[in-house]
Amino acid sequence: MTELKYHRVLLKLSGEAFAGSGSGIIDIPTVRGIALQIKALSQNGIQVAIVVGAGNIWRGAAVAKDGIDRVTADYAGMLATVINALALQDMLEKEGVTTRTQSAITVQQVAEPFIRRRAIRHLEKGRVVIFAGGTGNPYMTTDTAAALRAIEIEAQVLLMAKNRVDGVYSADPQKHRDASRFDRLTHLEALSKRLKVMDATALSLCLENKLPIIVFDMTAPGNLERAVGGESVGTLISSEA
Template identity: 55%
Template sequence: MAETAQEPTYKRVLLKISGEALMGPQGFGLHPPTVERIAEEVKSVHDMGVEICMVIGGGNIFRGLAGSAQGMERTTADYMGMLATVMNALAMQSSLEGLGVYTRVISAITMNEVAEPYIRRRAVRHLEKKRVCIFAGGTGNPYFTTDTAATLRANEMNCEAIFMGKNGVDGVYDSDPKTNPDAKRFEHVTYDEVLQKHLKVMDASAIALARDNHKPIIVFPLDEPNGFKGVLEGKGTYTVVRD
């Protein structure tokens, strides 16, 4: 007897990944096979009928906070980081469309030649038409991280959950599992516990925004085959952050 397809837990989600996730084994920039692998993960979820938004960081190309720490003016450094997210979004769009998934890159910084400007109602319509929306350029403002941008867009798009794809980590731990073999993984953790215990999920502004809007955050291993799809089917190992 054929196995019945599992109904996805959520119908509309936002996937947040770091720019570093696109580096693969390299120490910098984009690793095309890695971008392709992540695109295939996204396609597998898209094929389930789930509406998907994405936010990708820019740390593989330029990190604003690191630039300002080296003497660069913070606002300029942050804008450079935002432009890096546009480059990553275009790379992901290219891979997804190569797999037959219709995609829109939507930038908070106006650059009409390469991306659509952010207009909320238009972005919602793209989702309704089953296009993957990749939000680039952060919030369009300095001093805000792509974590905050992801939470903001998830709220604006009425996403049911925020998925945080991590490399080498299968959830939220009380300490770094890479350096502490006795680190304890949480199945569930509250927003307030994340803030009080300084758990490394998102920055404090993003966590507070998710908490105020009751938006669950699911931390899962991005480098595990079918990790993204597995969570939506209720399988695999992950941590849920919620009230």
């Protein structure tokens, strides 16, 4: 990349991204592939922070429907994000990328506590920072955590990585063949159309703070670098019409 549009980014990885196309919880070759893409960004001087989900291991809202207390289920989900964060951290470090994991819940043996100023300092020193534990609060999704952390570290864009979905559609493209893909949207349009980009709380945070979002397919080779370079990849959601 010769020219960079964004110099500090926050990448949101869903839990499903760690499972890949396999039937297991974490597919190591898939995680290694993600690490290599992140390494390429870091080597080009881009400051990269990451928020990880845990849908491959645990979904608090779904488990709560089966009878477990919702707050307890959500805290278990936060612990599950730590597992994914550690797997990604290990793959990054095996590729020579200096990495720090910060958690919103206390797990001192394996991760630093989330401290905003320390996270920014890590980024300034060229370290990749992984945020685990969501926001540290029940009823809050990791999408909300991604929006919040992006705003806190003053990221220039929130990159929403999807598995084999190349943007935002008018309907589920796997169920509706006539669904159309949007190239650009405003935050208000995404909210008013009730498009399943992220939950409304996360989208509202991005709207209020004018944080652009790029929704793209990370499984396509080179898409992550192209998105950071400012090329038209996936769907751009911004405050501009």
